[in-house]
Amino acid sequence: MNRLYLTTPLYYVNAEPHLGHTYTTIIADTLKRYYQSQGIETFLLTGTDEHGDKIVQAAKDSGVEPKDHADRISALFRSTWDACGISYDHFIRTTEPYHKQTVQEVLKGIYDAGDIYFGEYGGFYCYGCERFYTEKELTDGKCPDHQKEPTYIQEKNYFFRMGKYQQRLISFIQSHPNFIQPERYRTEVLAFLREPLEDLCISRPKSRLQWGIPLPFDSDFVTYVWFDALINYVSALKLKGQEFFQDFWPKANHLIAKDILKPHAIFWPTMLMAAGLPLYEHLYVHGYWVMESGKMSKSLGNVIRPLEMKKRFGMDTFRYFLLREMVFGQDGTFSMDAFVMRVNADLANNLGNLVSRILAMQKRYFDGVVQPLGGSWSEEDVKLREVFLQAGEELQRHMERLYFHRALESIWAALDRTNQYIVQTSPFLLMKDPDRHARAGEILHHLLEALRMTSNFLVPFLPETAKEIRSLLAIPEGPSTAEVPWGTYFQPAHIVRPPAMLFPRIELEND
RNA sequence: CGCGGGGUGGAGCAGUCCGGUAGCUCGCAAGGCUCAUAACCUUGAGGUCGGUGGUUCAAAUCCACCCCCCGCAACCA
Numbered sequence: 001m002n003r004l005y006l007t008t009p010l011y012y013v014n015a016e017p018h019l020g021h022t023y024t025t026i027i028a029d030t031l032k033r034y035y036q037s038q039g040i041e042t043f044l045l046t047g048t049d050e051h052g053d054k055i056v057q058a059a060k061d062s063g064v065e066p067k068d069h070a071d072r073i074s075a076l077f078r079s080t081w082d083a084c085g086i087s088y089d090h091f092i093r094t095t096e097p098y099h100k101q102t103v104q105e106v107l108k109g110i111y112d113a114g115d116i117y118f119g120e121y122g123g124f125y126c127y128g129c130e131r132f133y134t135e136k137e138l139t140d141g142k143c144p145d146h147q148k149e150p151t152y153i154q155e156k157n158y159f160f161r162m163g164k165y166q167q168r169l170i171s172f173i174q175s176h177p178n179f180i181q182p183e184r185y186r187t188e189v190l191a192f193l194r195e196p197l198e199d200l201c202i203s204r205p206k207s208r209l210q211w212g213i214p215l216p217f218d219s220d221f222v223t224y225v226w227f228d229a230l231i232n233y234v235s236a237l238k239l240k241g242q243e244f245f246q247d248f249w250p251k252a253n254h255l256i257a258k259d260i261l262k263p264h265a266i267f268w269p270t271m272l273m274a275a276g277l278p279l280y281e282h283l284y285v286h287g288y289w290v291m292e293s294g295k296m297s298k299s300l301g302n303v304i305r306p307l308e309m310k311k312r313f314g315m316d317t318f319r320y321f322l323l324r325e326m327v328f329g330q331d332g333t334f335s336m337d338a339f340v341m342r343v344n345a346d347l348a349n350n351l352g353n354l355v356s357r358i359l360a361m362q363k364r365y366f367d368g369v370v371q372p373l374g375g376s377w378s379e380e381d382v383k384l385r386e387v388f389l390q391a392g393e394e395l396q397r398h399m400e401r402l403y404f405h406r407a408l409e410s411i412w413a414a415l416d417r418t419n420q421y422i423v424q425t426s427p428f429l430l431m432k433d434p435d436r437h438a439r440a441g442e443i444l445h446h447l448l449e450a451l452r453m454t455s456n457f458l459v460p461f462l463p464e465t466a467k468e469i470r471s472l473l474a475i476p477e478g479p480s481t482a483e484v485p486w487g488t489y490f491q492p493a494h495i496v497r498p499p500a501m502l503f504p505r506i507e508l509e510n511d
Numbered sequence: 512c513g514c515g516g517g518g519u520g521g522a523g524c525a526g527u528c529c530g531g532u533a534g535c536u537c538g539c540a541a542g543g544c545u546c547a548u549a550a551c552c553u554u555g556a557g558g559u560c561g562g563u564g565g566u567u568c569a570a571a572u573c574c575a576c577c578c579c580c581c582g583c584a585a586c587c588a
Contacts, residue, residue: 012588049588121586183528184516188583191514201586225588260588267586287516288582327525330516331582338523338536345536349550357547364546405525409535419551428546501548 002040005248006032009256010049010094010232013073014058017080019289019304019334020257023322027286027404028255029086030323034399034460037480043248045236046081047092048074049229051212051222053204066211070095083307084315085463092236094213094228102235103228104216106275107202111217115161115274118218121201124150158203158221165270166197172269178282180265181402182329185258185285189265200267202227230268234277252280261285284402287331304334316462317343317503320408323461328402340506350415351454351465352503357422358447359472359499365431368497370448370490371441377487380424381446385486387417388453392482395457404461411457418450448473448496449486456482465502472497 008028011021025046032044050070059069070093078091092099110116170193173179173186180186203221204212212222233252237245256264269279291304309318321339324346326332362368394410427440455469459480473496475481481489 009588014588052588054588123586188515192584195513195585198585225586229588258582261583262585263588290581325524333523335523341523341537348548353548353550355547357551359547361546409525412535420553422546423544423552426544426546428544431546499547503548505548505550 003248003251004032004035004040004042005237005252006042006044007233007252007254008044008046009254009260010047010092010229011077012049012052012054013070013077014054016073017077017306019306021077022080022084022304022306023289023326024255024257024286025081025084025086026319026322027284027328027402029088030319030404030460031253031255031399032087033463037456037459037482043090043237044086044088045090045092045233046077046086046088047090047232047236048077048094049232050074050093050095051228052225053209053211056209056211067095080306084310090236090239092232094232098239099232099235100213102238103213103223103231106231106234106271107223107227108216109276110160110271110274113274113276115164116158116202116217117161118156119159119199120154121157121159122152122154124152155205157201157205158215158218159199160202160227160271160274162200162267162270163197165273166193168273169193169266169269172279179279180283180285182285184329185261185265185283189261192262192266197266197270200226226263226267227271230263230271233280250278250281253282253284254280255284255286258285258287284328286328287326289326289334290331291334313343313506314464314503316465317347320347320462323404324408325405327405343503344505346412347503348505350412350419352501354415354418355451355469355472355502356499358444358451359496361427362444362448362496363498365427365437366441366444368495370492370494370496371438371445372492373442373445373487374438378425380421381442384417384421384446384450387414388450388486390414391457392453399460408461411454414450414457415454418447421450422447445487445490448490452481452489453486456480468500468502472500 006028008021008024011017028044028046032042036042048070050066055070056066059066062069064072074093081088081091094100107116170190173190173193177183177186180189202224203215203218204224206214206220206222209222209224212224213228215221215223233254234245234249237248254264264283272279289304306318321342325334325338325342362370391410391414395407398404398407398410425443427443430436430440430443451469452473452475455466455473455475458466458469470477474494475489
């Protein structure tokens with residue numbers, strides 16, 4: 001049995017779900033649906049990362065305990081993904097006992113193996129912020145928040161011998177060209193690894209931070225950030241049992257945004273090496289959504305809220321834009337103008353209108369009853385089928401490389417061809433001559449096949465729409481019909497439903 | 512010389528890894544159709560693919576150098 005384990009990052013509960021979170025999660029969901037439809041057993045993990053300074057701070061700001069704060073934001077993420085129809089299999093929280101247990105087991109293992117040591121860390125510490133600053137973060141040598149010069153302090157902490165694994169990691173990445181994708185990020189990681197890798201500080205003294213998982217070998221310290229957060233990918237599988245872990249872990253595929261490349265491409269593999277675990281299979285890295293009106297920020301009022309987009313335009317419409325507009329790996333621009341343009345052109349004018357015009361003819365001319373196909377097909381008929389076969393092949397090729405935009409382009413090229421086919425064959429003209437009604441019926445039969453194929457293609461990208469088209473064609477719920485050859489699916493007396501408007505054109509007032 | 516990315520018709524973007532008529536959406540011009548969501552189809556105008564040089568029969572695509580813009584630069588999710 002082929003398996004695939006997909007993960008989103010664990011979202012940090014210091015912010016509410018925004019466009020970036022939504023994009024990563026939708027990508028994960030799309031991949032899951034795609035591979036599921038290929039007969040692969042999939043497991044999709046998402047969740048929330050809930051420990052650390054920033055959470056304590058955020059909780060303090062809203063006057064609640066860290067746990068209450070984390071509960072609230074975590075629930076918000078979960079309900080958002082539910083409302084968005086994300087088909088995740090497990091939602092993990094780093095504050096849950098089974099996760100803490102796994103983190104402690106892994107830490108203990110690495111400690112016992114001698115790859116964690118007690119050392120000293122010095123840095124610029126601001127007592128107002130209760131955190132260290134790097135020199136670059138300081139403005140004129142002062143803390144940007146308090147305008148005060150930080151104090152250089154030294155602190156005892158635990159360190160992970162990350163540098164020890166540098167060579168092994170380099171060799172691994174070099175011998176596994178697809179380990180990090182797209183390639184630009186692999187190049188970046190290799191470039192980074194040309195410099196010596198320092199050891200990683202993995203603890204905070206409890207005197208400064210209590211909101212964390214205690215180190216199993218020293219109860220005066222808690223683990224700090226990544227050792228806690230990254231291990232979730234393992235602890236979620238362990239929760240399902242050792243066998244489940246064995247089956248899925250080697251098939252782990254992590255999806256992340258470029259901001260957390262280093263932890264995932266460097267910290268995490270070396271941690272796995274130290275823990276004696278196999279490395280994950282792939283790391284897929286995407287870029288940022290840049291708001292046309294400048295940086296995304298609440299004060300500018302240009303924050304894209306996933307639930308709001310769903311409510312205004314429908315989830316599939318929102319998904320379509322995100323998948324079609326961004327080249328996976330590169331940054332993309334988000335603007336409402338581009339959104340409206342894309343949606344009107346591709347979903348309303350093309351897909352929606354096409355479905356509607358075909359079903360309208362089927363209804364008007366034959367009262368929805370699918371007509372038989374004759375033995376001989378015209379050149380156009382054959383061509384139409386080939387166009388869809390080709391689109392299916394291209395789709396597969398593009399999905400393997402995370403080229404969502406190109407996969408959709410391939411589908412839409414087939415839709416364009418279908419519109420052309422309608423004009424070329426003009427069934428609406430044939431219907432004026434009673435002798436040619438049979439031919440018009442055949443043409444419509446081919447067009448219904450085009451829609452059937454389209455609905456199969458759309459399953460991973462636009463799940464609701466795929467389902468709706470299926471329902472309009474009166475195709476029962478159940479497995480994909482992609483394997484049924486063109487022209488053999490619709491049986492005599494099959495009746496399709498009257499047209500429905502799938503995507504209304506968006507007319508934006510100056511709101 | 513820190514690392515990486517981007518610079519393609521009026522606008523926004525694909526295409527660059529694997530060289531071979533420069534593609535898509537919007538906008539503009541002309542025509543067609545009437546089945547459809549003022550939609551759909553055809554044709555046209557508009558590009559020295561940031562610059563210079565090189566490799567090649569052939570370069571947006573490979574190589575070198577230069578200019579402009581943007582991220583990252585380690586314990587900061």
